[in-house]
Every structure is written in C-alpha cells, then in structure tokens.
Amino acid sequence: MKCGSMNTMPSSPASESSPPGQDGKLMDALLASRRRWKSLTQLVADFIFETDTEGRFTFFEAGPALGWNDQELIGEEGTRLLPCVNSTPAPNPFKTRNVIRSRRCWIKRADSSFGCMLVYATPLLSPDGHHAGVRGLGIDVSDEVGSNADLAVARLHSEIVRRITATMRSRALSRLGIPPAFDELAAMLGAVGGILISESPEGKTESDEDDSDDEIVHRLQTSTPSFDTMVEEMLRHPADGNLSFEPEIRQIEGHDVILCRSRVRYNAPAAMALWRNNVGVWSQDDANLADAALATFASALEMSALNRALARNARFDPLTGMLNRNGLLTEISRRLPRLDRERLSGTLLIIGLDRFSDINARFGFEAGDSALQQVASYLRDAIRPTDLAGRLGGDIFGLWLDGADHFVAAERAEAFCQHGAAIFVAEPITLTFSVGLAARNWETGESVESLIDRASFAMRSVKLAGGARWHTSLEESSP
Template identity: 85%
Template structure:
C-alpha cells in the first residue's frame, strides 16, 4: 500500500508566514502614519482604558513622542469632568471634525479638529481608539478677534444711535453710558469732564458740569474712591486706557482729549479681579471718544450761544443778550415787588472821534467807554451795547430816583479816554423805570429810554431825561 505523508501546514503557519504578516502590519501602519502626517498635527492610538499606546505630535503641541506613552488621554483635555461631549480618546463611536481643546506642553491649549475611530478586537470588543488632530487655533483666534471686533462695532453703533435719538447729543450720554455698562457687565461707572486749570469752583461760564453721569454700584464709599482717583489722573496720566485692581474690583480708567473743552475721563468697574480684558478697555476707550465728541459739540454750542449774546468789540451783552437777561430777571422782581430802571446812554459827537483820530481809535474809544460803564455799576446790574455808540445799563431793583442820581453823575463827569491824546466824552442819557405792577416788557423800556435819550441829544447832549410814560400791562 502506498501511503502519502500527512502535511502539517494545515495545523499551524510557518514562521516565515508570521514574519510576512507582521511586516505587512508594520508597513500598513507606516503608510497610515505617513498619510496622516500630511494633514495632521498629531496622531495617536489608545488602549481600552484610554491610555496612549502610540503618540506623535508636531510643533503645534510640543510633546515628546514617547513622553505620553502609557499616560491617560484625559491628561491633555481641559475640564474633562465637566465636558458634556465624549472623551475623544475613549470614544466608542466615530468622531469627525469635532473641535476640542488640547493641552500643549507649555500648559496652554490649542484648538484641534479631532478625527477618531474606535478599534475592535478580532472578537468585536472595544480595543481602543485611533485618530488624529488638526490645529485650527489660528483660525479660531482670528474668528474670535473678528467676533470681538463685530461686537465692539455693534456696541459703539448702539450707543451712538442712543445718543443721536436725543435732540441734543449731550442729553444722550447718560442712557448711552448705561447701555455700555450693561453690555460690558459693569456694576458701576462714572464719566466726568475735568475742570480746566485756573477755573474756580463757582465759575461755570463755558464749562460743562464736572460729573456728566454717575452709575452707582450701590457701594458709596467705593464709588467716591474711584471718583477721587479719576480726578487725580489729570495730565500726568497718559490717554491710553488702563486696567487697575482696586479693593476686589477690576477698574478701567480712560481719558480722551476734547479740543474745545476740558478732557473727559471715565471709569467702569466690575466685581472680582481679572475679569476685564484689554479688548474691554479698548472698547471703553472707543465709547469715551464718542462721549467726548458729544461734550465737545456741547461746548461749541455753548460758545456759539455765548457769542450770539455778546458784542465782539466790547465784550458786553449785545442788544439781544441784554433783552434776554433782563427778561429772565423780571419774574423775580415782580415776585419781590421791586422796580428796575433802564438807562440808554448815547455818546455825544462820537462821529468826531472817528473823523479826527480814525476808525481804530473809535473802536478803542468804545472799548474804554464800555470798561468805564461796567465799573460804574454794581455786580448785580447789567451793561450792554445796543448798537453803534449806544449803550444800555440795567439797574436791578432800582427806581427812577436812584437811576437819576447815577445818570446825573454820568452827565457831570463824562468819560475820560486816552487815544493819541486825552479826550473826555459826554453822555446823553435816557431813563425808563419799570414798576412791577405794570408788567412792562423790556422792548417797551428800551423804546421809552431811547426816545428820552434822543430828545436829550437834540437839545445838545450832556444831560439826562426820564421817560415818565409807562405802558400798561
């Protein structure tokens, strides 16, 4: 009987076949690694416990390839216990393009797009995870900067719209300031317009209120402390916004130049420390620039209004300004049952001054007469230039007897002025007294006093005359 030897090939693979299979597996991993490295910033494999069995990273993370072998993947994740999404190093499902913050070797975090696939054993059991990550930190940062920029633009747009919704931009500052504080989460704030050097506390001419707006935080002592620090900034502090930590609060201080008014200064604060960013400070500074523009416009409007009421040559009230100021005082005089008297003063033969000395000398003469008349009345009285060489004096609370004494003194002494030589000017004075019971208007007073003054001029001047006629209420 012929017999054929049994083969043992079906019982176990030859060692040569084992080597070929291992070579194929290693080649497959090398090909996977090479392909993954073309697009990925790190590649990894983990075991069933989520510990790294393979890890290789580029400069984006900075880890040494062997440093993390055997370490749990959660070591690279921030706040893993509070993260609602699955751990990418322990996942049992495929992950595609999920953003995840991965810890760098220096302790900072980079944003990675994670692609991961769970591995299975020959028996179908979970055997770990294989995946890769792509660094998108620059893109996320750029998008964040863009988002911040858009937010800032929207906030500035909203506060500008709030200010423009008011008839006067100055009136729009308080609601716009409150809106800014709410959008930034500030618990308190203050905006002031610094008092210019040399301005007394009681000098309000052409100057905005120091405290433009105050958003109370409920802590009066702290609010007062911040206000004091804000006033101490002055010109010694730069105009760049700064963040300071004071008594458990983060405080932004910023100042803005205002060309036609004192600089504006602002502070905003939050509870706790380290809550403001430089972006917040820059936004507050941009908002302050908008507020400062409104304050500047308000200062310009006040200056224009003031110039509209004053005579540019003499600095006295002009006709409209004098009428407006006397009109403002009349209700008080009526309540107190007091009289008031208007003196209209004309310079005698003033045209001779212009003819003899020239028009510049004539202007100088008017300025000297204006100074003389201002010095001759009480601080509570008013002096104005009605036009040309005609002046008006309002004696507040004086009856025609008191005014007559003043007019007599003017006519007796005249006004000594100095041009190329000394000259004495004489006055023609018309008086019109107002009784509180009549309710007479200022225009009527000017008409009566002017008529009385012209009658004196026609008679030769250097005298005074009282208009006894009073208009009915």
C-alpha cells in the same frame, strides 16, 4: 470640551410632582428620557439649560468654559448672559419659539468676559400645545474664533458701540443719553465701577451763567467711595503731569483700571475710567473698546457745548460778554410781570459814549474794542447784582435798574455824567456819557419796546446838545 460634574436634574414644563392617579410608567419614561438627554449632551456640550416661558433658567449646568456654578443662575433671566439684549435681529436663544441650530452667540462667563458658543435650542411645549420654555445646549468654539480673533473682537466691539450709540440717539438730547449708555457699556464689559468727567472750559464769563455742565457727567454708584475718589483724582491730575490720549490699563489697589481721555475741539478733554475687581482681567481690546465708547460720549459733550455757545451768542455780546439787545429786552420783559405784581417801578438807562469814533480814528479799531470792554466792566461794577447791563450795538449800552424809580435812576445818571469812565488805550482817556432815562410805573403796563424807544430818544437829544449830561423822557405810554 466636556462639562464638569452636573448633578442637578433639569426641570421640565411638566411638573415632576404628578397629580394623584397619573400613570407612574409615563413619569418613569419622562425621567429616563431626561437622564438620557443629559448624559448625551454632557458628551459634547459645554453648557446645557432649560428656561421657562419668561426666559428664566429652571436648569443650568456648565463646565469650565463658562465657570458658572450649577445653581447660580437658577431663576435668573437668560439675557444676563447676553452682551447686547434685543440689539440684533437674531432671536434670544433662551426665549426662542423656533428651533435654533448651530448659531454662534457671545455668552458671558462668570468672570464677565465673553466666550463664543455654538448654540442649539428647541422650544418646549406644554401638554396642551402652548409654549412652555426652551431647552438647549452650547458648545464652546472660542478657540476656533480665536484663530480670527481680530475680526471677532471687532464685530463684538462694533455691536457694543452701535448699541450705546443707539441708546444715546433715543434721547431728545444726545447728552441726556450718556448716563444710560455709560451704564450699558459698564454692564457689557463687566465693570464694577466707572466715572466720566468733562473738565470745565477755561475762561468762563458772566454770560455762562448756569449753562455750564457739571464736571462729573456720570458715575456708577459703588460701595467704595474712597477708591472712586482716588480714580477721579488720577483722571483730573495725572501723576506725570502729561495728558495721555492713549487708553491704558493700570493695577490700583487690587483693581484693574482702564483710563482713557478724548480730545475735543470745542470743549475741554473728556476723561473716563472703568474698573474691575482683581488685576489682570482687562485686555488691551477692552481698553480700546472703552476708548471708542469715550469718543462717542465726547462727541455728544462737544455738541452740547456748541449748542450752549450758540444759545449764549443769541443772547450775549461776544466782545464784552454783556447781554446783547435781544438778550436785554428779553430779560427785562421777563421781569416786568413780577414788578407789576409787587407794584414796583423800573428804569431803563440808554448810555451813549461821546466822541467814541475819535478813539478808532486815533488808535485803531483794536483800541476801540478794548475801550468798549473797559466801559462794559465799568458799567457792570456800577450796578447791583439784581440789575441788568447790556450792549445794544456800537457804542450804545443799556442799564436796567430793577425796582428803581426815576429819582434813583437820575442820581445814578448824574454820577455817570460827572465822572465819566477812565480807560487806557495807548494813553489814559476819560470817556464822557450821554444818558437817556425812561422810568416805568407799574400802573401803566408799558412795554419794554416803548421804554427803549423813549430812553433812546432822550439819549439822542443829549448827544445833539453836546453830550456829557442826562435827560429824562417823562412821556409814558398808556396801559
């Protein structure tokens, strides 16, 4: 394929502005040599170029095969035309220090698609023998490659997926690598906009606290926020109401939009959209590549969800959603230094359910689980948002009254013992409580382990006495 008109004279490592006294015949010979090189390359090449020592174009001319204007890339780095920068052992043809002969490279066209070019390049040397840039040419062999298009596309897609996977793995947490990998994917595909969302899982409990991820995992900053919002709404609420897991291309308000969604087992589906200006510019291969990339992103989101679930299970009771023993002790320990600084007390209530085993015996273990869940809800509703509630194991619960002294806690314990908890398991039942109290004075510096031992001992003494009452452990550990 012949190039279009090429009117720009390529620059040279040696400046055409000769210093005073330089031999004019030498300059004329140099310019004539350049003209001959340009004329000869135009006969066979689809683009010709020269770069400086930094790999920036000092001269670039291309025909219809690439579609770039002659002056458009002057001063730009040659990596702008490569799909995967520094991702393969092959040298960058625009910065090479070795001669390149007949190397196939994917070169980005002006419309952001890629063409397969047979590249020839040779390094340029300055008069003193130092590297001064690269001169070369490329021949479009896309038609030849098209005869084996499936293999060529698969190789390119495999490289892109490998590249974004490597970007994600370079971060300490794979989820943190999603934004830069998404940006890289969009750049390699020539997308002008994009968004990746992970819909919030249903059935969140109080144990989730602030662990949930934002629904919008990442989005490209664009100048059309109204269009961005429209595409986001399409991802969240498909027009037909059906969630399709096959990638599709839609034409929306003058944009070609790829929409894809990925199933995950332990989290809600992840959905992604990429778009270009104009219509008819995406191919199904592009959509399939976006879908493959989304599968990688979804795997990272799924792993993040599993890690959060493991972290929650380490701190929370899965049956009631309350803090477990370890979580309650850890959270109380975290608060003690603040109470000491503010010279405030705190009181721990250990609550045991009276004759809870009778429920399991009469109604079964499922009814017992339901009873524990109802008691957990009752206790959570009975304390302030600043207090803590936890299940220590079996039918034993713990309440931490933040900043409350013995007298405030005694009033709360009295109310628990007088009224009990009204629940329903096959029939209405009122459960009574045995409550042990341990108040902590900020001057003592008592540990949380000592508190729980004292409160537990007081609770057991109440149970031995028949239950349905409270008792205070007055003995405190020394600071």
